Amino acid sequence: xxxxxxxxxxxxxxxxxxxxxxxxxxxxxxxxxxxxxxxxxxxxxxxxxxxxxxxxxxxxxxxxxxxxxxxxxxxxxxxxxxxxxxxxxxxxxxxxxxxxxxxxxxxxxxxxxxxxxxxxxxxxxxxxxxxxxxxxxxxxxxxxxxxxxxxxxxxxxxxxxxxxxxxxxxxxxxxxxxxxxxxxxxxxxxxxxxxxxxxxxxxxxxxxxxxxxxxxxxxxxxxxxxxxxxxxxxxxxxxxxxxxxxxxxxxxxxxxxxxxxxxxxxxxxxxxx
Amino acid sequence: xxxxxxxxxxxxxxxxxxxxxxxxxxxxxxxxxxxxxxxxxxxxxxxxxxxxxxxxxxxxxxxxxxxxxxxxxxxxxxxxxxxxxxxxxxxxxxxxxxxxxxxxxxxxxxxxxxxxxxxxxxxxxxxxxxxxxxxxxxxxxxxxxxxxxxxxxxxxxxxxxxxxxxxxxxxxxxxxxxxxxxxxxxxxxxxxxxxxxxxxxxxxxxxx
Numbered sequence: 433x434x435x436x437x438x439x440x441x442x443x444x445x446x447x448x449x450x451x452x453x454x455x456x457x458x459x460x461x462x463x464x465x466x467x468x469x470x471x472x473x474x475x476x477x478x479x480x481x482x483x484x485x486x487x488x489x490x491x492x493x494x495x496x497x498x499x500x501x502x503x504x505x506x507x508x509x510x511x512x513x514x515x516x517x518x519x520x521x522x523x524x525x526x527x528x529x530x531x532x533x534x535x536x537x538x539x540x541x542x543x544x545x546x547x548x549x550x551x552x553x554x555x556x557x558x559x560x561x562x563x564x565x566x567x568x569x570x571x572x573x574x575x576x577x578x579x580x581x582x583x584x585x586x587x588x589x590x591x592x593x594x595x596x597x598x599x600x601x602x603x604x605x606x607x608x609x610x611x612x613x614x615x616x617x618x619x620x621x622x623x624x625x626x627x628x629x630x631x632x633x634x635x636x637x638x639x640x641x642x643x644x645x646x647x648x649x650x651x652x653x654x655x656x657x658x659x660x661x662x663x664x665x666x667x668x669x670x671x672x673x674x675x676x677x678x679x680x681x682x683x684x685x686x687x688x689x690x691x692x693x694x695x696x697x698x699x700x701x702x703x704x705x
Numbered sequence: 706x707x708x709x710x711x712x713x714x715x716x717x718x719x720x721x722x723x724x725x726x727x728x729x730x731x732x733x734x735x736x737x738x739x740x741x742x743x744x745x746x747x748x749x750x751x752x753x754x755x756x757x758x759x760x761x762x763x764x765x766x767x768x769x770x771x772x773x774x775x776x777x778x779x780x781x782x783x784x785x786x787x788x789x790x791x792x793x794x795x796x797x798x799x800x801x802x803x804x805x806x807x808x809x810x811x812x813x814x815x816x817x818x819x820x821x822x823x824x825x826x827x828x829x830x831x832x833x834x835x836x837x838x839x840x841x842x843x844x845x846x847x848x849x850x851x852x853x854x855x856x857x858x859x860x861x862x863x864x865x866x867x868x869x870x871x872x873x874x875x876x877x878x879x880x881x882x883x884x885x886x887x888x889x890x891x892x893x894x895x896x897x898x899x900x901x902x903x904x905x906x907x908x909x910x911x912x913x
């Protein structure tokens with residue numbers, strides 16, 4: 433089967449000579465989710481951005497379903513690839529429904545179709561269209577914005593979804609909710625997903641396959657189960673660094689647990705809006 | 706009071722003339738500087754030299770500018786032409802600079818998303834960049850308008866009319882009433898333009 437995304441000997445070098453990606457070769461099957469892990473500066477984002485040609489590789493190529501991305505027209509190519517980033521990037525002067533349907537607007541689809549699609553996608557990511565369709569991004573919480581960003585990325589029903597630290601800026605609880613939603617969405621819509629993250633937990637939960645990148649090279653290419661038990665020192669270091677966070681003990685002299693504090697009733701901030 | 710009633714129609718005519726000179730200049734300046742600002746935002750390496758030239762225009766003393774233009778063919782034939790060209794030159798810089806800065810100042814994440822969504826360059830400009838930069842561009846227009854309302858009083862020196870005419874006449878005949886009859890409406894025009902464009906600027910500002 434032709435891979436949905438195929439990096440072939442892909443390198444990216446900055447004009448100043450820095451090599452950010454060093455002969456990456458990687459084939460991603462259709463409908464699979466691949467997580468790219470690695471430190472900051474390991475080339476994760478750079479790799480992602482060569483797929484929708486926000487960056488052009490300086491050597492090698494990206495094949496999408498067997499076709500060289502460079503040979504495809506830029507605009508239709510980008511419209512066929514969903515893109516989600518940490519900052520979300522909702523347009524502040526558009527309502528949510530217009531934000532979500534912007535790709536369709538760019539393709540001059542009739543308004544009714546656009547709105548219908550926007551509303552069903554908002555519902556799919558857990559934002560009730562009756563409440564949220566006419567809201568502006570500034571009226572949303574961080575989690576709601578990220579949901580809307582995801583809906584927008586899915587608007588043109590792209591076969592490929594690129595996600596760059598999509599949940600990195602969210603609080604842990606919201607992040608967990610988003611990951612759960614993401615997982616069920618991916619089971620519903622079959623997409624080829626490339627997920628950049630430095631959250632191992634997220635990678636283990638969402639991905640079929642984990643790529644560890646370091647200094648622009650692939651250090652490991654494993655399934656989540658293999659990743660956890662890999663004998664490879666770099667992978668072990670990563671897993672251990674992660675486990676360490678849970679083993680930490682609170683500082684000495686920590687006040688003993690007092691009487692249970694009064695339960696403060698609080699409203700769910702997402703539901704309150 | 707009798708002075709006012711005797712001169713009311715003159716003041717009115719000159720105010721209208723003043724508005725026309727400024728308005729025409731603002732129209733031409735906007736027609737040149739907004740597209741130029743957009744182009745510069747697309748190719749920023751030209752920004753420094755081009756904005757530099759606009760900056761130099763701005764530093765020419767206004768009386769000298771009117772004087773320079775006087776001997777030019779066609780332009781020199783009609784005083785209003787000189788005035789409009791000179792005022793346009795002064796209005797270029799604030800509009801150009803603000804258009805450029807307004808577009809360049811858009812959150813890079815928004816620009817990246819607009820590209821990644823597959824918006825064409827034209828769609829990015831019309832749907833994203835211009836709407837987000839509108840209040841900036843209007844702020845430039847406001848600065849330019851207020852400056853030009855003031856400088857337009859000097860246009861009377863080359864016979865272009867406008868409220869400066871009263872001021873120059875008043876100075877020549879040592880009649881403070883005449884000076885004020887020109888200066889006060891000119892100041893009011895500037896304030897009104899400032900308020901009106903300021904309001905427009907706030908309305909168009911994108912809330913975040």
